[in-house]
Amino acid sequence: MTQDPGRAAPAAATPPGEGLSNEETLAAYRVMVLARATDERCLTLQRQGRIGFYVPASGQEAAQIGAARALHAEDWVFPAYRELGVALARGVPLEALFHQFIGNSGDVLKGRQMPNHYGYREFRFVVASSPIGTQITQAVGAALAARRRKDPVVTIAFFGDGATSSNDFHAGLNFAGVYRAPTIFFCQNNQWAISLPREKQTHSATLAEKANAYGFPGVVVDGTDLFAVHRAVSDARRRAASGQGPTLIEAQVYRFGPHSTSDDPRRYRADTEVAHWKEMDPIKRAKELLIGAGVLDEARDTALWEEARAQVSRALESAEKTSPVEPGTLFDDVFAEPTPRLVEERAEFDRLLAEGVIKP
Numbered sequence: 001m002t003q004d005p006g007r008a009a010p011a012a013a014t015p016p017g018e019g020l021s022n023e024e025t026l027a028a029y030r031v032m033v034l035a036r037a038t039d040e041r042c043l044t045l046q047r048q049g050r051i052g053f054y055v056p057a058s059g060q061e062a063a064q065i066g067a068a069r070a071l072h073a074e075d076w077v078f079p080a081y082r083e084l085g086v087a088l089a090r091g092v093p094l095e096a097l098f099h100q101f102i103g104n105s106g107d108v109l110k111g112r113q114m115p116n117h118y119g120y121r122e123f124r125f126v127v128a129s130s131p132i133g134t135q136i137t138q139a140v141g142a143a144l145a146a147r148r149r150k151d152p153v154v155t156i157a158f159f160g161d162g163a164t165s166s167n168d169f170h171a172g173l174n175f176a177g178v179y180r181a182p183t184i185f186f187c188q189n190n191q192w193a194i195s196l197p198r199e200k201q202t203h204s205a206t207l208a209e210k211a212n213a214y215g216f217p218g219v220v221v222d223g224t225d226l227f228a229v230h231r232a233v234s235d236a237r238r239r240a241a242s243g244q245g246p247t248l249i250e251a252q253v254y255r256f257g258p259h260s261t262s263d264d265p266r267r268y269r270a271d272t273e274v275a276h277w278k279e280m281d282p283i284k285r286a287k288e289l290l291i292g293a294g295v296l297d298e299a300r301d302t303a304l305w306e307e308a309r310a311q312v313s314r315a316l317e318s319a320e321k322t323s324p325v326e327p328g329t330l331f332d333d334v335f336a337e338p339t340p341r342l343v344e345e346r347a348e349f350d351r352l353l354a355e356g357v358i359k360p
Contacts, residue, residue, distance in 0.1 A: 019230050020069070022295045028069055028089070028226060029286045029296070030304060032061040035085040036283055037308040038094065039257070041316065042101065046261040050320070051101045055116040057084045059224075059256040062282030063188050064158075065089045066229030067251075070237060071156060074124070076146075078139035078157045081116045081128040082188070082255075086158065090123045094311060098319035110332070111325040133159060133166030136185065140172045143181045143240075154240045156184040156233075162193025164207050173248065177214035180245035184236045185211075187248065188223060190255040195268040211248035223251030224282040253282075327353060327360045 020028065035057060042054045057064065064085030071077070077086060087097065096108070100118040103111030108120065109127065119127025129135060139157035146153045163169055164187060176183050187207055191198055204210060211218030217239075221232040229251055236247035254277035258265045265274075290296035331338070331346045338346070352358045 019234060020227060022290075022293055024069070025226070025286070025293075026290060026295050028065050029283075029290060030308070031065050031085065031088050032226075032283050032286060033304055034094070034308045034311065035061050035065070035088055037305065037312050038084060038088075038097075041309070041312045043257065043261065045101075045316070051115055052103075053115045053261055054101070055082050055260045056255070056257040057082045059277065059282065060188055060190060060253045061085050062226040062286065063186075063223035063229050063251040063253050066226040067156070067158075067186055067233045067249075070230045070233035071154070072237070074151075074153045075237075076124045076126065076139070076142055076153060076155045078126045078135040078142070078155060079128050080135065080159050080163070081114075081130065082160070083128070083158050084116075087118065087120075087123070087125055090125055092118075092120050092123050092125060094315040095318050096120065098315045099322060102319050102322075103325065104319060104322040105325050106319065106322045107325070110329045133163040133168035133172075135159065136163065136166075136168045136172035137175070139183050139185075140176045140179075140181045140246075143176075143183045144179055147182060152241065154182045154184060154237050156186055158186050158188065160193060161187060161189040161191070161198050161201065161207060162196065163187070164210060165193075165201050173211065173214045173246070176246040177211075177216050180243065182240035182243075183246045184233060184240060185246060185248040186233070187250045188253050189250050190253045192255065192259070192265075192269070194259045194263060195265075206250055208248055208250035211246075216246050216248070218248040218250065220250045220252065223253035224280045224285060226282065226286050254280075256281075324360070327358070 039056045039058045042051065043056060045051045046054045060082070064083055068086045068089035077090065079086060088094070097118060099106035100109060101115040109118065113127065114130070117128045117130065119125055126135065136157045136159060139155040143155040173185060189198065189207055193201060206220050208218030208220045219232055222228050232249050236249060239245070239247055256274065256278060287296065287301060328346065328350065331342060334342060349358065353360065
């Protein structure tokens, strides 16, 4: 079954100036271009065997970056594994991401997570997890803990349409509604849960309306419109921060590529459907608005893309030159204080490594 290309066609993009200045819009556009350029390169790198796995986000840049730019620095992000644009908008260095994709000694997670499962405490960006929807309940718990500490932060959970059929979606939203958690639930409805179309998941007219059952608002927004997303998340954040409770936002988007590099979308999606949604490419829409506002022209746009691709190449080159993770780090971070048994095991491991029995 394929998605009806005529369903949920977005309206015309909101003009610049509603919540984002021309300068802020151009800055957001730069991040959108960098995210797309990174996606393009990483898909190639995985096919070349230079990284093991990748989850592309092309087509979802406006939703991610519009949402991220509406947050405050002190807010905590609970992502799924597709939130590259959110990470970049939060300030995560591209080189740090490439360290994680490769799993080298520059990776703060020490190579222990699959590519695309990154997290950075400095940027209040929690490590992503593969199980579907688990970040939803975690975001609620963190928000309620922050409120008890009188820490005025908001948490936001990013997830896809498939996660709305998970246990954690129900548990998280129900708990948040009862306790009025300062949490934003941001669903990127990219029309497909891997190969399952949205119509096969639920008979709800929208995913956002599911919030009604939990006692708080649900909002549908055109996820290809940077400004509409920014406004919706800004409103939801104000509501959460003022003690009015959570909001569920359904951003209607489309993933242009596969679910991951393990997937072949040609087996379940029609080319006509993809072509229809590409007419509403969020990067194309933002570019046209910036050109119309006199902030951007074709020459400057070309230079911007060239710099983004050069930035990706520099980050990749640096990451590929970085040494591998030291084998002994597998004993780190197991306990706050190493147990006697762990000390013995590490000594034995070091001996076998020195004798060449274990190869680094």
